[in-house]
């Protein structure tokens with residue numbers, strides 16, 4: 001039994017999600033190949049060669065793969081699929097874009113957003129914004145899965161190994177779609193999905209100007225910044241800060257929700273955090289029902305006080 | 314001018330606090346408020362705007378499921394959709410089956426654009442649009458937050474992990490909507506009245522000659538444990554003290 005993992009990367013670096021994906025994959029099969037589809041991605045290949053427990057690093061390195069478009073990447077994966085019993089990727093925008101297309105081209109059903117592996121063909125996943133946990137089994141000959149990063153521990157790299165590379169020279173030009181541009185949010189803070197501490201703000205901040213108050217606290221704590229949908233829609237924060245059913249799913253050691261009411265769609269993205277703190281002026285806000293520590297207070301007063309206290313130490 | 318197909322799924326309304334059935338067979342949907350999947354409302358809205366801009370000539374809505382899905386299609390017609398197709402079935406329709414049905418409809422209707430929601434908020438699969446694009450061998454613009462449609466192409470801005478990505482897709486193409494694409498309109502009373510006169514076609518899924526048998530088995534559905542015995546603290550100082558003394562996360 002062999003698994004193929006689709007590696008998430010930006011042609012320069014291996015994304016952290018891959019280490020979690022690998023942990024999930026190693027619960028299923030002994031043999032794991034990874035595939036890197038990209039262009040001028042030599043540094044990614046070098047990093048991938050240090051991934052523990054893998055057998056082969058497949059590399060499709062060509063200009064037509066630079067932007068990892070779903071159309072030709074899927075076709076490439078489909079051409080390799082018959083060698084594998086599992087094809088897996090992280091359940092983020094890259095994996096979710098590509099693998100369902102692959103599955104359909106192979107006439108296979110797939111299981112998305114897996115949070116637990118029960119057996120070789122049975123998995124757990126959430127439905128209804130995290131309010132129902134389903135156990136799903138599949139008899140498909142190739143099991144196609146996307147894996148929720150926060151549900152699996154991070155595998156450690158093995159610096160002493162250099163796994164062999166297998167170059168794939170199948171070139172699939174893409175005539176259907178062309179890349180135009182990318183606008184990435186610039187930040188020096190930790191990635192949301194990898195951060196140990198997240199400070200997250202909601203509509204309670206009332207303006208983009210006020211939302212900036214969170215930055216100071218985030219800097220003091222070395223935290224990432226998250227946001228509710230309401231805060232994103234109101235333009236307080238960029239869209240990729242959104243935590244929730246339709247945004248990012250996070251599970252940091254500490255999640256501090258400030259001025260967030262706690263709608264189920266928001267809870268879906270953060271309720272597995274180890275410790276949850278909520279600051280809200282409304283004592284009946286639903287966020288308190290999932291919080292370990294709740295402070296009923298005006299957020300602006302509380303923020304100042306927290307910052308001063310941290311400074312004093 | 315082009316025809317646009319939009320897909321609309323009937324789901325438990327997003328404000329409903331769902332209950333998992335005691336026998337673990339699924340979620341109780343009897344007597345709960347049902348609505349059009351919010352992402353599909355966004356799909357409908359986008360198609361209507363393209364019609365209002367003179368880019369599209371006709372907007373057709375499709376839903377798959379039990380006869381009650383007529384209600385969802387009526388909502389789409391009330392928003393301004395021209396025509397509705399219900400593909401009737403009592404099978405549990407998984408994303409692959411939905412994609413096969415939408416492909417069959419697309420081959421009959423020849424739309425230039427098919428707009429779906431990025432995910433159905435009941436099963437949260439996030440697969441159908443990508444599957445449909447794969448089956449049709451059309452380009453896909455998933456998680457779209459902006460669309461600019463031309464005669465032969467569509468420029469889509471997508472919400473991706475670290476920000477935004479813009480792609481140019483040749484038509485025909487498949488789009489899936491993200492929350493920030495637009496704000497859906499409410500149906501007006503005259504539109505609700507007009508909706509009753511609009512063409513409404515019912516197709517039995519069985520007549521499409523597709524393999525729609527479910528491939529996934531739902532072994533059980535449970536309510537995840539949650540709810541913490543959380544405490545309310547009296548002050549910022551108490552909060553920080555407790556974090557320091559009772560958890561390992563705060564140094």
Ligand SMILES: Cc1cc2nc3c(=O)[nH]c(=O)nc-3n(C[C@H](O)[C@H](O)[C@H](O)COP(=O)(O)OP(=O)(O)OC[C@H]3O[C@@H](n4cnc5c(N)ncnc54)[C@H](O)[C@@H]3O)c2cc1C
Nearest residue numbers: 202203204228229230244245246247259260261266281299
């Ligand atoms: C299909 C769909 C998907 C969605 N996906 C997501 C998602 O992924 N993520 C997400 O977050 N939401 C999502 N939502 C939206 C969700 O339903 C809520 O609308 C949203 O989470 C509310 O954001 P909020 O808590 O910031 O705003 P509100 O609900 O308005 O809450 C603001 C809170 O701030 C408090 N407050 C105000 N002023 C102060 C003050 N001075 N001091 C202290 N507290 C104060 C108030 O008491 C209130 O509790 C989705 C909705 C739909 C329909």
Ligand SMILES: Nc1ncnc2c1ncn2[C@@H]1O[C@H](COP(=O)(O)O)[C@@H](O)[C@H]1O
Nearest residue numbers: 320321322377430432433438439440441
């Ligand atoms: N039974 C259905 N009827 C109508 N549309 C559907 C159905 N199933 C899926 N869809 C469409 O596919 C999108 C994505 O669904 P999913 O892949 O299940 O998350 C939804 O937002 C709908 O637009």
